[in-house]
Amino acid sequence: MEWFEEARTLLEERVKGAAVALGRIDDSWKKVGDSIALPVSGWCDKRKREFLAGRAAAGEALARLGMEQPGLPARAEDGRPLWPPGITGSISHSRQYCAAVAAYSRDFAAIGIDIEEGGRVDRAIAERLFTVQELDFLERGAAKLPLPVARTVIFSAKESAYKAVYGLRGGKGVSALTAFEVALGQGGGLAVRLTGADASVQGCFYVSNCSTVVTCAWVWKP
Ligand SMILES: CC(C)(COP(=O)(O)OP(=O)(O)OC[C@H]1O[C@@H](n2cnc3c(N)ncnc32)[C@H](O)[C@@H]1OP(=O)(O)O)[C@@H](O)C(=O)NCCC(=O)NCCS
Numbered sequence: 406m407e408w409f410e411e412a413r414t415l416l417e418e419r420v421k422g423a424a425v426a427l428g429r430i431d432d433s434w435k436k437v438g439d440s441i442a443l444p445v446s447g448w449c450d451k452r453k454r455e456f457l458a459g460r461a462a463a464g465e466a467l468a469r470l471g472m473e474q475p476g477l478p479a480r481a482e483d484g485r486p487l488w489p490p491g492i493t494g495s496i497s498h499s500r501q502y503c504a505a506v507a508a509y510s511r512d513f514a515a516i517g518i519d520i521e522e523g524g525r526v527d528r529a530i531a532e533r534l535f536t537v538q539e540l541d542f543l544e545r546g547a548a549k550l551p552l553p554v555a556r557t558v559i560f561s562a563k564e565s566a567y568k569a570v571y572g573l574r575g576g577k578g579v580s581a582l583t584a585f586e587v588a589l590g591q592g593g594g595l596a597v598r599l600t601g602a603d604a605s606v607q608g609c610f611y612v613s614n615c616s617t618v619v620t621c622a623w624v625w626k627p
Pocket of ligand 1: 455456457459480483484485486495496497498499518519520564567568569571572581582583
C-alpha cells in the first residue's frame with residue numbers, strides 16, 4: 406500500500422479543519438488531462454504533468470472539504486494558485502508526487518503545503534538557508550530523526566510557511582526562506598517564527614517510510 410493514506414489521515418488530524426490530497430504525478434495528471442487549459446504555452450511534458458497533477462490534487466482536496474463540483478484553482482501571474490471564494494489552500498509537487506491542501510477562509514487566514522523527497526537538502530543548502538538556531542538544533546540531534554530527514558523537514562516547513570505567508574501578505578514582505586525559523590516539536594508538530602512577524606505560523610510534518618516529507622504551515626483566522 407502507498408503511504409499516502411496514512412499521511413493524509415495524520416496530516417488532517419494535525420491540521421484540524423483542512424483537507425489534504427496526495428498522489429503520484431503519473432496517476433494524478435490524467436484525472437484532469439485536457440479538461441483544463443495550461444496557463445503557459447511551451448512547457449515541457451514534465452512541467453505540464455506536474456501542473457495538472459497539482460490541480461488534480463487541489464480538486465480532490467476541495468471535494469474532501471465538501472465542495473460539490475469545485476472549480477480548480479487558476480494560476481496568478483506570480484505563480485500562486487487562486488482558490489475559489491471562501492477557500493484558502495496550497496499545491497506542491499516533488500519529482501514523483503503531488504500534494505494539495507484546502508481549507509475554509511473562515512477558519513484559516515492562510516495555509517501552505519510542501520512535499521520533498523528525501524536526500525535533497527544537503528549540508529550546503531542547510532548552511533545557506535538555515536538559521537544558527539536551526540543548525541545548532543540539528544547538530545545536537547534534537548530532532549530525533551536521521552540528519553538528512555531532519556534537514557528536509559526544516560527546509561520543507563520553510564517552503565510551506567513561505568507559501569502561506571506570501572498569500573497572507575498579498576505577495577509583499579516575504580524576503581526568503583532565511584526569514585523563517587522552524588522549531589520541530591514532538592508528535593509531528595512544528596512552529597515557525599517569522600522575522601518581524603505579524604502572525605503566528607503553526608505547522609506539522611509527516612515522514613514516509615521512503616523518507617518523503619510532507620509539511621503544512623498555517624495561520625489561524627484571528
Ligand atoms: C514559490 C516556491 C515556494 C515554490 O516551491 P517549490 O518547492 O519550488 O515548488 P512546489 O512544487 O513545492 O510548489 C509549487 C507550487 O507552489 C505554488 N506557488 C507558486 N508560487 C507561489 C507563491 N508565491 N505563493 C504560494 N504558492 C505558490 C504553485 O501552485 C506551484 O505549482 P504550480 O505552478 O504547478 O501551480 C519556491 O519556488 C520559492 O520561491 N521559495 C522561496 C524563495 C527561496 O528562498 N527559495 C530558495 C530555495 S533554495
